[in-house]
Amino acid sequence: MTSVAFHTLGCKVNQYETEGIWQSFKKQGYERVDFESIADVYVINTCTVTNTGDKKSRQIIRRAIRKNPEAVVCVTGCYAQVSPGEVMEIPGVDVVVGTQDRNKMIAYIEEHQETRLPVNGVSNIMKNRIFEEMDVPEFSDRTRANLKIQEGCNNFCTFCIIPWSRGLLRSREPEHVIEQAQQLVDAGYKEVVLTGIHTAGYGEDFTDYDFADLLNDLETKVQGLKRIRISSIEASQITEKVMRVIDDSEKIVRHLHVPLQAGSDSVLTRMRRKYTTAFYQQQINRLKEALPGLAVTSDVIVGFPGETEAEFNETYQFIQTIGFSELHVFPFSKRTGTPAAKMEDQVDDEVKHDRVHQLMTLSEQQAKQYASNFEGEIVEVIPEEVETIAGENYLIGYSDNYMKLRFKGERTLIGEIVRVKLTKAGYPFSDGEFVKLLVDPQLTTL
Ligand code: SF4
Structure with missing residues (x-):
């Protein structure tokens, strides 16, 4: 039996897709082995969100090549999509596939086995307007069931390379989402986590079906599903209709992750985020009124180019005012190719780390504060x-x-x-x- 080993870098979407790629190998009779074993084929699903993501991806690719120089080494994912030339130049890389056409991966591997020539299967992602189906009816680690519902993003925030690696927003057909959710429930999962690149942008490319409709259908059409979690929702995507569906739902959990990124309007403008702090606050207030006890988590980037002490303090105070149940805090990390990487006034690492530390301490206080409301419950x-x-x-x-x-x-x-x-x-x-x-x-x- 031919063996295949996987390594996944980066986010939940990548983890989901590795499982999808594995399903296609499984159907062809491959055996899955640990990445540290000697395998016939290595698939490395890469990340490019920061320059460090690229570097780590290269390290893992080299590790696979060293492990078995005879193996076919196939590189896929965001780094492969954005920098295929750089990946192909690594001696020992045989096949490169980006973030589309994964269904051709095995054919490319076979082609390489026959010709011994490298295969570059990466094509322009910006032209793609169709969600690429991947069947993921179960997960190897058996803990969480992610369910990918959309791909890509149209926002082009100045710090983010993702639209270039994933392309523009496209949604999965509702019937396929429902069918996949049913398969996951039938496999024993109690909760599905709706995942994507810009998850709650689901349906923006459809004319008569939106994210709230999908939530409704998942609630009513999937037999035996107990919990629905939305991995992330932008403040602007919390519409009246979405709120109503959440309020009426018995399955959508009392938790929303609403990315903030900065609590200072001038920083938000430089990030090209499409909201103000006033709008964000208004949305959260409406949510908390409609759904008492709701947990709101968020992401924040500190040390964005030009972030002054005063702007950081605005962010700090804004977070204090909102009261999150947990924050994910990231120091700004330059990503070559994004407008923010070229901005002047990059913030010193030491200052960034001090600000990260301050926000993590605040996050810890807020998390304890939130949990204390449930003591004894x-x-x-x-x-x-x-x-x-x-x-x-x-x-x-x-x-x-x-x-x-x-x-x-x-x-x-x-x-x-x-x-x-x-x-x-x-x-x-x-x-x-x-x-x-x-x-x-x-x-x-x-
Ligand atoms: S919304 Fe901004 S940060 Fe999120 S994926 Fe799109 S461009 Fe990147």
Whole structure:
């Protein structure tokens, strides 16, 4: 049997797509082996979001080549899409496929095996207007079911290379989303996470079907689905209709991730983000009024070119005013080819790191503050991992409103929905006590 090994860099979409690529190899009779083993084919799914993403991708490619110089080394993903020439120049790379035409990958590999010549399968992504279907009915690590619903982005924020690696926004046909969600539920998953590059931009390329319609259909048409999570939604995408659907829903979780990036209007303008802090705040206020107890998480970039102390303080205060349940804080990292990389007044690393530290401390305070509202309450958690402490098994997982909880419990509960009493709010996780299993594990296949 021919063996294939995968390595995935970067985001959830890449993880999803590696699973999709694996499905096509599986259908052709390949055996999947660990990336550290000797394999016949190595597939490296690369990331290009920062210059470091490129560098790490190159390191992993070289590692595969060293491991088995006889193997076919196939490079795919965002770095391959944006810089195919650079990837082809690495001695030992045999096949390059970007972020489209993955269904041709095995044919390219076979072509290379016959001719021994390198194959460059990368073509212009900007011309693509069609969502490329990939079948992912299960995940190898069995913990989370990501469900990709759209591809690409039309925003062109000044720090971001992604539209160039993924192309313009295109949505998956609703029937395919529903069908895939049903397959995931049938495979035993309780929760699906709707994923994409600009996830809630779903439907912007359709005339009579939007993101709210999709949420509604997932809720009503997928039998046995317990939880729907939206991986990310822009402030402008929280329309009245979306809010109504969330409010009426019994399955969409009480958590939204709404990227902020900066809490200063002048920085937002330089980033070419399409909202002001006033608009963002108004959207969050409406959300919190409509959905009490909602957890709002966000991403923030600090040290964007020209960010002054005063602008950083505006961001800090804005975050204090909003009250997030957790923040992901990133120091600005130059990405060659983006307008921000060429901007003057790049911020010193030391200043960036100090600002990252300040915001992470604030995030920790806000996370504890949010979790403390639920002390003594019972929440529903899906355990994802086990940790053994002093010979006892502790399960770690997320509640519907995205609090990370740790509690004593058996490994068999992984992937199930369990009721847990939150006994002590903390960070990175709160402590809990197992109360009861919500679904009989005998009835599930996970
Ligand atoms: S919205 Fe901005 S940051 Fe997000 S993928 Fe699009 S261009 Fe990149």
